[in-house]
Amino acid sequence: MNLAIVGTGRMGRAVxxxxxxxxxxxxxxxxxxxxxxxxxxxxxxxxxxxxxxxERNVTAxxxxxxxxxxxxxxWSPAGAESRADxxxxxxxxxxxxxxxxxxxxxxxxxxxxxxxxxxxxEPGVFERHHSQKADSPxxxxxxxxxxxxxxxxxxxxxxxxxxxxxxxxxxxVHFEGESEELLLTHRVRSRAVFAxxxxxxxxxxxxxxxxxxxxxxxxxERSRA
Numbered sequence: 001m002n003l004a005i006v007g008t009g010r011m012g013r014a015v016x017x018x019x020x021x022x023x024x025x026x027x028x029x030x031x032x033x034x035x036x037x038x039x040x041x042x043x044x045x046x047x048x049x050x051x052x053x054x055e056r057n058v059t060a061x062x063x064x065x066x067x068x069x070x071x072x073x074x075w076s077p078a079g080a081e082s083r084a085d086x087x088x089x090x091x092x093x094x095x096x097x098x099x100x101x102x103x104x105x106x107x108x109x110x111x112x113x114x115x116x117x118x119x120x121x122e123p124g125v126f127e128r129h130h131s132q133k134a135d136s137p138x139x140x141x142x143x144x145x146x147x148x149x150x151x152x153x154x155x156x157x158x159x160x161x162x163x164x165x166x167x168x169x170x171x172x173v174h175f176e177g178e179s180e181e182l183l184l185t186h187r188v189r190s191r192a193v194f195a196x197x198x199x200x201x202x203x204x205x206x207x208x209x210x211x212x213x214x215x216x217x218x219x220x221e222r223s224r225a
Contacts, residue, residue: 001206003046004028004039004066006057010049011071022199036060044069044090046200050085051135062089067209069202071097071194074135077213084104085212087211090205094216095139097197101171102220105152106187108173111182121182123148128162128170137161140171148173166196168194 001024016026028038032053035066039045042195044067048058051074058080061068067090070077071216077093078185084091115121127141137159145157167187174181188194201219208222 001025001043001203002041003202004029004030004042004061005046005048006030006039006061009048011191011194013046014191015048015198017047018192018195018199023202024199027213028130036064040064040068042066043206044203046071046198047196048072050214058091059083059119060091061107062091065089067091067202067205069093069198069205070200071095073139077152081213088211090193090208090210091213092205092219094201095143095170096195097201097216098169098186098188099197099220100186101169102216104171104184105144108144109147109151109185111173112148115175115182116152118122118177119126123152124176125155125157125159125175126162126169126172126174127159128164129165130166130168131163133163135149138162138169138171140169144171144173149191155164160199203208 003019003024003026005015005026008029019026027042045061047070051071054072054075058068058070060085062080070093073095081091084190107198125141125144129138141159143157149159166189173184204219204223
């Protein structure tokens with residue numbers, strides 16, 4: 001693939017390294033203030049920036065007709081996804097590109113359903129990220145809490161967030177009972193897992209050309225077909 005990477009921070013550099021390892025070519029590396037028009041020849045754009053930049057970047061890429069994968073968290077993609085649907089441009093926005101995290105979300109939902117008849121098991125989510133992460137709680141923690149709430153019928157699930165050191169990402173789902181506790185934990189050891197997942201998702205949307213916005217779960221499910 002010919003890629004445009006939007007975002008020159010740590011994730012942008014990780015994506016470039018992952019792309020090179022899979023034999024892809026980076027046509028453009030774009031940072032804050034750069035003209036996104038230089039991405040127009042790319043097969044796909046991968047965006048990892050900040051919450052205050054993502055909506056403008058992703059909407060502009062969609063308007064140019066460029067299939068886009070976005071991993072920036074802390075913003076609402078509804079408007080950009082609506083434009084992607086209207087124009088039929090592939091767009092995948094996800095707070096986490098780890099396959100392990102996608103499985104954790106499914107397990108958390110299943111556990112919440114199985115434990116719903118037993119109100120003594122109180123759910124909660126704990127997450128820890130590096131001290132420079134902009135949003136708190138993380139988008140992944142919110143997705144886990146929503147999956148638990150939907151599975152258990154609860155109105156909300158508490159989230160505790162810690163910003164400390166250089167941890168790329170750690171999430172633990174707690175089901176605290178009176179005499180026992182169920183813990184489900186996912187711990188990232190390197191940002192490379194997010195970059196590799198984003199590249200794999202980009203390869204899929206270029207190959208499958210879905211019309212409009214899709215979820216990371218769509219990529220995982222349809223890749224098995």
